[in-house]
Amino acid sequence: MGKVVAAAVTVVSLAALGGGAAPPRAGGGACTLAPGALTVDDLPAGSSVLDCAAVGRLVTHAGAGVTVPGPGMKVSVDALTEDGSLHGFTLAVAADGTVSYGDLTHADTDADAASAHARTSVAPGRARAACADDAYATAGHKEYDTYEWFLGDGTLPGNLAPDDARRALEDAIGTITASRNDCGFGDTVTAKARFLSRTGNEADIDRDARCMARDGVSVWDAGDLSGGVVATTCSWSRAVSGGPDSLREADVRFNTRDHTFTDHPGEACSNTYDLRSVATHEAGHVFGLAHVGESHESQTMYTNSFACSTAARTLGRGDVLGLRSLY
Numbered sequence: 001m002g003k004v005v006a007a008a009v010t011v012v013s014l015a016a017l018g019g020g021a022a023p024p025r026a027g028g029g030a031c032t033l034a035p036g037a038l039t040v041d042d043l044p045a046g047s048s049v050l051d052c053a054a055v056g057r058l059v060t061h062a063g064a065g066v067t068v069p070g071p072g073m074k075v076s077v078d079a080l081t082e083d084g085s086l087h088g089f090t091l092a093v094a095a096d097g098t099v100s101y102g103d104l105t106h107a108d109t110d111a112d113a114a115s116a117h118a119r120t121s122v123a124p125g126r127a128r129a130a131c132a133d134d135a136y137a138t139a140g141h142k143e144y145d146t147y148e149w150f151l152g153d154g155t156l157p158g159n160l161a162p163d164d165a166r167r168a169l170e171d172a173i174g175t176i177t178a179s180r181n182d183c184g185f186g187d188t189v190t191a192k193a194r195f196l197s198r199t200g201n202e203a204d205i206d207r208d209a210r211c212m213a214r215d216g217v218s219v220w221d222a223g224d225l226s227g228g229v230v231a232t233t234c235s236w237s238r239a240v241s242g243g244p245d246s247l248r249e250a251d252v253r254f255n256t257r258d259h260t261f262t263d264h265p266g267e268a269c270s271n272t273y274d275l276r277s278v279a280t281h282e283a284g285h286v287f288g289l290a291h292v293g294e295s296h297e298s299q300t301m302y303t304n305s306f307a308c309s310t311a312a313r314t315l316g317r318g319d320v321l322g323l324r325s326l327y
């Protein structure tokens with residue numbers, strides 16, 4: 001691996017010496033990165049992961065982070081937070097090693113979302129609103145084949161037995177692949193998923209809800225994430241010419257250290273998240289949907305999740321249209 005990187009750096013350096021169309025670099029000169037976690041300012045858009053020897057380094061932005069992938073790969077982190085603040089961004093590395101970012105701007109706390117979050121049930125009329133709102137956003141990747149996923153072998157959200165957790169998650173993922181909704185929209189979405197087994201592998205997500213280097217296995221599990229984070233999805237995809245990137249792996253972790261989940265939110269529910277609602281939202285990220293923001297609270301892909309609400313278990317009009325645009 002070291003030899004490959006060194007050779008590639010030589011090629012880029014020669015191109016620069018030759019006065020050709022070398023990519024711009026940080027600081028305009030040789031790229032030397034300080035040790036430790038980097039920020040997006042240390043590795044700005046337009047810099048080269050080859051020049052900077054940045055593959056495998058951690059890059060953070062506004063409380064989120066990703067590990068720099070190799071050329072031709074893209075990694076996205078989406079952290080669902082309890083206070084409505086949004087932590088997520090995308091780092092893409094072009095085939096020539098050039099870095100670009102997506103979604104660097106929306107990390108501010110959204111006060112309206114935070115106050116809306118305090119509701120413990122969904123306002124009457126949600127169903128009608130969900131079926132009238134056609135807003136959606138896509139992340140630039142899709143699953144071209146079948147999303148094959150594993151369940152971690154540790155403690156599961158809601159302390160569910162493995163079979164129960166598998167059923168709940170399978171149902172949530174199935175809501176995305178079958179574009180299930182209460183609006184009467186037929187399913188024209190061709191997305192596919194298949195549960196494989198439990199695994200000793202873990203979601204490649206660290207305690208600060210940052211995407212680590214991927215292990216090639218798509219795992220849904222539970223663990224410790226930053227306090228305000230309810231769940232996090234990391235997705236990795238490879239560039240496809242003329243189309244959305246092709247998903248290679250997507251991991252999901254539920255924060256069971258700081259939050260409680262249930263598969264049966266009832267009347268007495270308080271401060272507990274409906275597992276299937278959160279899982280459906282995360283599955284939306286896996287299959288290439290991005291967030292819709294303020295005034296789109298009725299959509300499953302709204303930026304945050306409402307405690308005790310099961311509304312996100314089924315899709316809104318915008319969610320369905322987003323999936324149809326990809327599949």
Ligand SMILES: [Zn+2]
Pocket residue numbers: 078079080281285291303
């Ligand atoms: Zn999200």
